[in-house]
Amino acid sequence: MNVALIGAGYWGPNLARVFFELPGCNLHTICDKKKERLDSIKASFPNINTTQDYKTLLGNPELEAIAIVTEAQHHYELAKECLLAGKHVLVEKPLALNSHECEDLIGIAKAKNRILMVGHLLEHHPGIRKLKELIDSGEIGKVYYIYSQRVNLGEIRRYENALWSFGPHDVSVILYLLGEEPESVNALGESYLQENIQDVVFVNLHFKDKRMAQVHISWLDPHKIRKFTIVGSKKMVVFDDMESSEKIKIYDKGADSPGKYVSYGDSITLRIGDISIPKINMKEPLKIECQHFLDCIRENKRPLNDGADGLRVVRVLEAAQKSMENYGTLVKLEG
Ligand SMILES: NC(=O)c1ccc[n+]([C@@H]2O[C@H](COP(=O)([O-])OP(=O)(O)OC[C@H]3O[C@@H](n4cnc5c(N)ncnc54)[C@H](O)[C@@H]3O)[C@@H](O)[C@H]2O)c1
Secondary structure (H helix, E strand, C coil), X not given: CEEEEECCCCCHHHHHHHHHHCCCCEEEEEECCCHHHXXXXXXXXXXXXXXXXXXHHHCCXXXXXXXXXXXXXXXXXXXXXXXXXXXXXEEECCCCCCHHHHHHXXXXXXXXXXXXXXXXXXXXXXXXXXXXXXHHCCCCCCEEEEEEEEEEECCCCCCXXXXXXXXXXXHHHXXXXXXXXXCEEEEEEECCCECCECCEEEEEEECCCCCEEEEEEECEEEEEEEEEEEEEXXXXXXXXXXXXXXXXXXXXXXXXXXXXXXXCCCCCEEEEEEEECCCCCCCCHHHHHHHHHHHHHHHCCCCCXXXXXHHHHHHHHHHHHHHHHCCCCCEECCC
16 A cells, blocks of 8 residues: 655654555655755655655555644645545544534545544553553443643644643543543643743543543653553552553552441441552554554544544543633533
8 A cells, every 4th residue: 555644854754664664555755845854764765755745645646545744733734635635644643723624624534435544642552452441341440530641841842732732642542541522621721931832731621420530731841751540449550651561550449438428337448459560562552553544444444543533632622722711711512
């Protein structure tokens, strides 16, 4: 399958490497409007075609699929043009910068019968898949709440804020794990380095049945943390992506309450049991994601992270942005 790539900046070369290595896939052309980026990538892929003009890809009948790895503000226009030209499209996260654009892309993909997939990479992470398994099997009981931290010093962007840059990772995982959208969202964030570009954001997601999640995102932080903590009625689980081998720890910990009316002698009992570390067959998530894209094209099947998944995440980010601009007021998600 002939695949082209638009955008060879920081992240693009990773997708180029993966598509280059995947069996049955031919990385056909790499496009970047900046010549210096093409010169640099040519050093790694000397035999691959390059172009500064993405429009040359659209009319090329040899190309079946295009991966868009440009800055987020270009995702919508490029994805739209590629879909209209009849190409299958993988767009990096976020799918677009508002839900109307996402809906438009979903409609075009459907009308053209093309695969539209968004780069929610962590949904393909074997550790996150394991978390999903633990939740769905009932092992950790009813999920009470989840919190995630994605903080570091750096990768400061000039167009989108930390919420739109890092938030798609955490939000996509939380929606994937819980299998539903929140009813409402509120968020607080602040801009310290550039005007109106929030460097640090705290987002709260409120789900039905009192389930909630909090996401802490920052590119202005002394720590490098990439962690999810899930507290369930039976067990608690921590996923730490900074750990090289022991990424998941399951804590057989909890508290059993006798209920609302506590009589003399009844009390809340704490359970502090063993900690277990499940074995995870680690594979590169990006490789799994790109393989999934190719499989969906070949078998004409719906991707796990399809356009609708991209839209769900963008709806949450939009609500969080709105809340942030209104000092943390609660924003309900309609429909
Ligand atoms: N999944 C992840 O972990 C992860 C990590 C980093 C970035 N990303 C995503 O990847 C995307 C790219 O991020 P980046 O950090 O590589 O950005 P970047 O700014 O380093 O690179 C973007 C490149 O796209 C090129 N470009 C833009 N418009 C173009 C056009 N019309 N035609 C040809 N080339 C064009 C630019 O010249 C630039 O070289 C973003 O959507 C980002 O969110 C994902």
